[in-house]
Amino acid sequence: MTTTEQEQLRAKAAAELERARLRSAALTDVLDDDELVRQHSPLMSPLIWDLAHIGNQEELWLVRDVGGLPAVRSDIDELYDAFKHSRSSRPALPLLKPGEARQYVDQVRRKTMDVVDRVPLQGRRLVENAFAFGMLVQHEQQHDETMLITHQTRKSTAVLHAPDPPKAGRAVLPQEVLVPGGPFTMGTSTEPWALDNERPAHQVHVDAFFIDTTPISCGQYQEFMADGGYERAELWSEVGWEHRNKANLRAPLYWRRDGDRWLRDCFGVVGPVRDAEPVVHVSFHEAQAYARWAGKRLPTEAEWEKAARFDPESGRSRRFPWGDENPGPEHANLGQRHLRPAEVGAYPEGASPLGVRQLIGDVWEWVDTDLHGYPGFTAFPYQEYSEVFFGPDYKMLRGGCFGTDAAACRGTFRNWDYPIRRQIFSGFRCARTPGGGELG
Numbered sequence: 001m002t003t004t005e006q007e008q009l010r011a012k013a014a015a016e017l018e019r020a021r022l023r024s025a026a027l028t029d030v031l032d033d034d035e036l037v038r039q040h041s042p043l044m045s046p047l048i049w050d051l052a053h054i055g056n057q058e059e060l061w062l063v064r065d066v067g068g069l070p071a072v073r074s075d076i077d078e079l080y081d082a083f084k085h086s087r088s089s090r091p092a093l094p095l096l097k098p099g100e101a102r103q104y105v106d107q108v109r110r111k112t113m114d115v116v117d118r119v120p121l122q123g124r125r126l127v128e129n130a131f132a133f134g135m136l137v138q139h140e141q142q143h144d145e146t147m148l149i150t151h152q153t154r155k156s157t158a159v160l161h162a163p164d165p166p167k168a169g170r171a172v173l174p175q176e177v178l179v180p181g182g183p184f185t186m187g188t189s190t191e192p193w194a195l196d197n198e199r200p201a202h203q204v205h206v207d208a209f210f211i212d213t214t215p216i217s218c219g220q221y222q223e224f225m226a227d228g229g230y231e232r233a234e235l236w237s238e239v240g241w242e243h244r245n246k247a248n249l250r251a252p253l254y255w256r257r258d259g260d261r262w263l264r265d266c267f268g269v270v271g272p273v274r275d276a277e278p279v280v281h282v283s284f285h286e287a288q289a290y291a292r293w294a295g296k297r298l299p300t301e302a303e304w305e306k307a308a309r310f311d312p313e314s315g316r317s318r319r320f321p322w323g324d325e326n327p328g329p330e331h332a333n334l335g336q337r338h339l340r341p342a343e344v345g346a347y348p349e350g351a352s353p354l355g356v357r358q359l360i361g362d363v364w365e366w367v368d369t370d371l372h373g374y375p376g377f378t379a380f381p382y383q384e385y386s387e388v389f390f391g392p393d394y395k396m397l398r399g400g401c402f403g404t405d406a407a408a409c410r411g412t413f414r415n416w417d418y419p420i421r422r423q424i425f426s427g428f429r430c431a432r433t434p435g436g437g438e439l440g
């Protein structure tokens with residue numbers, strides 16, 4: 001790597017770290033100390049835990065490991081170790097107070113910036129292509145999305161505001177798109193900041209399938225509800241129905257009935273459910289029941305990625321549905337520019353070669369695949385990043401949402417959660433196997 005290339009990488013890492021920090025500050029500076037230390041939901045950490053945890057991970061990886069510098073606060077490592085304390089137990093810990101947490105993350109950041117400037121970006125896999133810096137940028141941005149979820153769980157007045165996302169055009173789109181059968185390249189071996197579970201690139205054969213052009217809208221979802229979707233056991237998997245009964249599910253999270261209409265609480269602003277918006281805050285089980293009601297199914301993870309990346313003309317997989325360029329505001333609803341998904345059919349410039357829309361941004365999409373490593377997977381830089389979660393407990397979510405930053409969203413990026421979770425910004429689209437004769 002030339003000196004100029006190294007300098008460009010350093011500049012990119014520094015700029016991305018700075019961008020992530022501005023967002024972390026924006027999500028925490030709007031609340032008073034009491035709101036920062038309070039637990040808004042047992043599913044979420046106090047916001048101030050997230051902030052100091054961001055700083056602590058940065059200290060562990062960039063200051064101590066990559067930079068070889070002495071510890072800033074080794075006494076707090078244990079408090080901010082996500083594996084040591086469940087989210088619900090975190091408020092009871094002797095956490096740094098908001099003022100101390102801010103001071104701590106600033107102190108760590110000053111050291112990190114010094115490390116970015118001087119550490120050689122070669123000789124260790126951890127630093128090649130500035131990977132460690134990219135990993136911590138993604139870590140901070142992912143926690144910022146987590147903090148955004150915590151904001152949605154708050155029960156007091158709205159503090160976050162953003163303009164509405166773009167509307168859908170007037171073009172009438174086909175309901176579904178046929179993705180041809182055959183092999184495609186899934187995952188990546190070349191994306192410099194891709195995480196271990198996205199690697200390596202490998203060939204996967206996928207039979208021909210239909211996939212919905214857009215995510216399922218609130219209007220479509222209300223048809224399922226009106227047709228007894230939540231009352232008909234035959235639409236649900238056994239475990240899904242059991243959960244539906246235990247949790248008394250009747251509508252997406254944050255919806256409530258008001259006479260003959262549904263209202264939705266969106267970051268403290270309550271308004272009528274917008275029929276044209278993708279449904280958000282549904283669990284995997286609800287998504288699966290809807291798909292069965294519609295005579296379809298959820299796509300597998302390989303189907304989703306093929307729809308998002310495969311270019312039938314060249315036969316290669318793109319970085320994103322629209323091509324290889326990084327996401328811009330014309331491509332996808334990412335980065336918390338808006339606080340809700342855009343209407344289904346928006347973002348024509350973000351369409352895949354086959355015309356599938358909104359695969360990136362708007363809502364995370366549940367797919368019917370358990371978290372697993374790709375053939376040839378190796379844990380890097382540590383097993384706790386993803387390998388310890390492999391198995392049937394987690395379902396995959398793909399594509400990012402309005403609250404996901406572009407730094408933590410690629411065509412290959414993989415997210416996962418428990419199938420009952422719905423405080424996350426989760427929606428879905430359906431797929432189906434072609435019937436006899438449909439392929440001509």
Ligand SMILES: [Fe+2]
Binds near residue numbers: 053082139
């Ligand atoms: Fe974390």
